Amino acid sequence: MTKVDEHTLRKAQEWLNGAYDEETKASIRNMMENDQQELIESFYKDLEFGTGGLRGIMGAGSNRMNKYTVGAATQGFANYLRKNFPGMEQLKVAIAYDSRNNSKYFAQVTADVFSANGIKVYLFDDLRPTPELSFAIRHFKCQGGIVITASHNPKEYNGYKAYWDDGGQLISPHDKNVIKEVQQITDISSVKFESNPSLIELIGDEVDRVYLEHIKSLSLSPDVIQRQKELKIVYTPIHGTGAKLVPQALKSFGFDSVHVVEEQAVADGNFPTVISPNPEEPAALEMAL
Template identity: 35%
Template sequence: MNTHLQHQIHQWLQQDPDPSTQAQLQTLLDNQDETALTAMFSGRLAFGTAGLRGEVGPGPMGMNRLVVRQTTAGLGAYLLAQINDAASRGVIIGYDGRHDSYAFAHDAASVLTAMGITVRLTTRVAATPLVAFGVKHFNAAAGIVVTASHNPPQYNGYKVYWENGAQIIPPHDSGIAAQIQHAASQSIPFISLDDAQKQAKLIWLEDDFYHTYREGIHTSSVLQQHANTQPVSLAYTAMHGVGADMAEAVLKDAGFTQVYSVAAQREPDGDFPTVNFPNPEEKGAMDLVIAEAKKHQAMLACANDPDADRFAVAVRTAENDYKMLTGDQVGVLFGEYLLSHAPAHQRLVGTTIVSSSLLSKVAQSMQATCYTTLTGFKWLMNVGINKCEADNQFLFAYEEALGYTVGSMVWDKDGLSALVAFAQLCAELATKNQTVWDKLEQIYRQHGFHLNAQVSIALKPDTPNIGEHLRQQPPVSIAGLAVTSSDDLRQSLRTFSDGSTAVIDLPKSDVLIYCLENGARVIVRPSGTEPKIKCYYEVVETMTTTDTWAAAQQRAEQTMDKFIKAHQASLPS
């Protein structure tokens, strides 16, 4: 084994506070497993705009207590340099139910308080939206939530909120990363939480904090549509995460009495024993909650992901079966419902480039403003905050990956307020003797049946650079449809078919968007993390007066199939 690697490992072992990761490393050393050790020490788990996320394990490439301490020391140094009163405003920390989350959160608190920064730490597990809420509520300098959201059990993560209550965006991500790099070569400040408390640097967030968030949902101005709640019944799962107590409480506050929790998935469990991949979008993840809904003949089968920032729902059909709504369908239902009640000064809604274009059409028809951002709630919220004006306040934003923000209490996606809002939306429809399906059909009849699909293409090592190929030979038509405009987000430039151009007001990103005749759209996005590209497709079918939903959907699906095949065939392989 080379001496540089040996030196790195011994240095790490001297600082690693965790006996279990120490033992794992020692075993690999004893077995002379150079391949595994080289991988563990090949770099550092990258800190980016989602903070950290990776598999739990020893060494700088894993999620472990030393990486968390080094990351926190870097974050603390950055906060003290960037924000004048960071030490007194402090940092709020919460964590999910994964095996290491408690230790990681407590370590982070010990490091920050040792640096003189006040910490507010939750006394028990907390849904991610509570931490985002807490940043604004306490006017904190930042927030940290230890969570790997809906990733498989072997993962954990460390997510950072800036002082505005939204997830960090550039340049803060690279600024923090540089400070972490520096902190990793120093000794890390650390005091016990008992000492931190004696020095009045640690404040425990107990039941009253959780109650403040709960009360915030109950009194939220956008959640005051009190239609008769009696007709709404729903099954609910927390998916072995941290959402159940709060989800049941906020539903009860809003008057929903027929709520049936899936007992087998109600309590936090870092092993996720009943679900392979605790993401409501994954096949099979909703099976137990749909079974519970069937048992009670409930109207809805609802889920939060394990940190309760995302919301998924399956709705009973006329045939007494349950069908999942897509994120885009929930997004447009929310947009239409919330705009129909919103005051004149609160009509700002947002979505992302890869989500359906339907929300912007609904917003336009309802005299509202819809903005579009790059993918991710960090962009949706930071842009939303910047676009707010006294006479145009933020109302709602969503992305197709089941993330929704209803109102401005939390500047991140919140699966708990979304759960209440969706139940209220269904209660209002019931008073008009309508179902969710009736409402969607009404929207589709007005604006066209919108169908969206996503395809990932694995690239061979010798596949030519698809982005470069498309930039050098811009398509004039795709699948027989003329390209009406092309957006290159790397150049911030939109080019129309007549050759004229316009500047796009979005951060630079390796994304190409083609708008076609008949309202169709293709987005090509090389993956930042894997050797593949992602293509997002949208087709729009006009619904005639004699059309049924089924007929329009069938046409849209046929169009989509042809569209995807023709587009994929046109790409270099």
């Protein structure tokens, strides 16, 4: 039988005694009674906010992606935005999310916390690819942004990537400063979860249209595409966000023979047709080839 150390037990007990929801507490009690190895992995440390943000397995615990770790990260980022842009009348952020399980939920939690801190939120109404989040930050002149995604990790994972006002991921000194702010969130009661709906604006097709126009304007040789417009292109989003815009983008460039793998064009966080959703692994592209 796995022996649980005192540190892990203390952390788990803090969650049982704290302001956490009953479903979370029930999950913790179940781990205590039936899966102590999972209890250790869920509580032996805090999920680290690194230079890119958060990434981890979803579930209850301080070392898992859940409402509370996402909320704490957002509160820390909100605190830093306020310090870094003093006197700005209205801080703004953009939020996007992918097809992974719980991504939409985590995006809503993120929007709730930002809005509770008085920050205007532009929240995509459905899944969108990460580059469009970068574009939206600049399009709406935001001070930051978040995309909920774990890239090519297994289905059990999700992540939280933080962006700055230039549309890029956090770099020095902002990355280290945001990390410090997040580390100072040691009590879940200091996270403002109560949403201010008046500060959350859903965005969607209208941003897609502008984004696609900008993409089209980047074409270096439109005449070459016209000569090769019947070039056969096979595309698979592997159940991810690319299905939303990639076929449209290719069509706008002028490519007429784009073949989408329909079985993998369905957004699904379980990635049912592949072992791993990583396109760098040959097996993930078997259906396309």
